[in-house]
Amino acid sequence: MVLETNLYFALIVIGALLLLFEAMNPGFFAAVPGTTMIVLGVMFLMGIDVFSSTWGILIGVASALIAASLSVLLYRRLSPEQLPTTMSRDSLVGKPGKVMKEVRSDDLGGKVVVNGVELSARSTGKNLSPGTNILVVSSEGVHVIVEEV
Numbered sequence: 001m002v003l004e005t006n007l008y009f010a011l012i013v014i015g016a017l018l019l020l021f022e023a024m025n026p027g028f029f030a031a032v033p034g035t036t037m038i039v040l041g042v043m044f045l046m047g048i049d050v051f052s053s054t055w056g057i058l059i060g061v062a063s064a065l066i067a068a069s070l071s072v073l074l075y076r077r078l079s080p081e082q083l084p085t086t087m088s089r090d091s092l093v094g095k096p097g098k099v100m101k102e103v104r105s106d107d108l109g110g111k112v113v114v115n116g117v118e119l120s121a122r123s124t125g126k127n128l129s130p131g132t133n134i135l136v137v138s139s140e141g142v143h144v145i146v147e148e149v
Helices: 002-024 031-045 054-078
Strands: 096-101 110-114 117-123 133-140 143-148
Touching (some): 002 031
Antiparallel strands (some): 096 133
16 A cells, blocks of 8 residues: 555656656646646545546546646647748848858858848858848848848
8 A cells, every 4th residue: 555655656746747847848748748647646646546447547537638638728828929930032132131250252151140040141242251231132042142231
């Protein structure tokens, strides 16, 4: 009996650790199992053996589903909605930026920051030193063509 009680407490502790892990590393991989383990551990401590009968199994499954559903709802309310950042080549044309690493017209080793994103770049003619304000005039593949403003 003592061993069983310790196992039930272990379920609760492991569930709480999973929730703590989820709080420190959000990603919704540990919240549902953690909540379910806590609920099952509490049920066992209350004397409901979910493996002893058909009703126990039904109660255990129903409780786990309810706990998982509530975890999902709570997680959605607590986590901010993050919209993905999207940029297409055409959306960069006309945007201002700044040179981070020298930009030359003959290679793609230059780096610029446009809308907070670092991009490979080449210039339309002259070399541009770091700190120079630029404007995106076109894009080719995965790099942009820039000129000094």
